[in-house]
Amino acid sequence: VSLVLVVVRLVMRDTIKHAFSGVFGVAFGVVFAMMTGNAKDFYLPGMLYTLGLALAYIITTLCGVPLIGLILGPVFKENLSWRTRNPGRKKAYAKASWAWGLILLAKCAILFPLYWWADTTQFGWVLIALKIPPFLLAVWLTWVFLAKAPAPIDVFAEMEAAEKAEQERKAAAGSAE
Template sequence: MTEAALFEAFGGVRGLVETTVPGLVFIAMFTVNKDLHTAAITALVISGVMVVVRLLRRDTVKHAFSGIFGVGFGVLFAMMTGNAKDFYLPGMLYTLGLALGYIVTSLAGVPLLGLVLGPVFKENLSWRKRNPGRKKAYTKASYAWGFILLGKSAVLFPLYFWGETTQFGWVTVVLKIPPFLLAVYLTWIFLAKAPPPINVIAEMEAEEEAAKAEKAAAKAATAEAGTPGRHRR
């Protein structure tokens, strides 16, 4: 598994762009004209355009849809309160919840990253009992994600409550990409040193093929045994 392949599993460059650009556009427009409504609607439209482009190209829309839902909630919060900072509040709450999720599931022995990446690497949950080295790697990586996102939250929430709006917005945008890249890199480091995944999908397919072959052989044997005089002259 290469670092690039792992990066793509988390959405790749396009996924990162689709989750970053709307927030960047929002704070850029708000910085210029201080018009909350214009900035919010523009960010929502841009996010919607990204989804449409994905649909037209018949690409996976998971990250684009997650982006537009996040922007939609941000627009709703900001419009309801009249506070531009609230555009970023849903994303901040999600980040904090995700950080706690990574840490709690790691403590529970079921690291969240393993649950997310297991199906991607066709190992499903085999790492839990059949591949302890891989479980250890997923646990370390989940802790890394948890503490990185927790650190990000520790920076943003004080700025949300006490910082100036445009300053807070730009810091939020700046902290979008570096923590993500750091977490992906550490995940790659941990998984690169771990045993390879057990391809349970291939195992299931092999078992199905073996069962079909056994059934066909049994059917052929039954047919041969039931044919009278087959070996007589």
């Protein structure tokens, strides 16, 4: 299926980056399962990645630098200004990071026992069912928290305004001489 998606994207002359990353992920899982001789091990790298991501969200939040803020700060043109200049925004990023971390941990709490005790087919269906709903819940909670937060400080606009003011000051000083 992954290879078919690559071909479809090539025919449509669309970007193939995501299709190739899917092929890479599937190939990695297949190689892992082949090495261990257990079909269920196909899912293990993804599960370990999910656990690592959950811990990253939680640990970065505990350290005062929520991962969601590190990801979304540059998107909202605030970089890391939210850490010191916008405490309400930092609190919203922390809440969102907690949500992501706890949702992913809950997913792991369901999947790891099933990995050990369920048969491969049952486990595969549960894993598929737990792909999109937890992700959508985390995205929705992030939106809720950020919608209530103070607006981001556009540090790029501030730098451009300061640069323009400096140029105007120099121009005024040059014309005064």
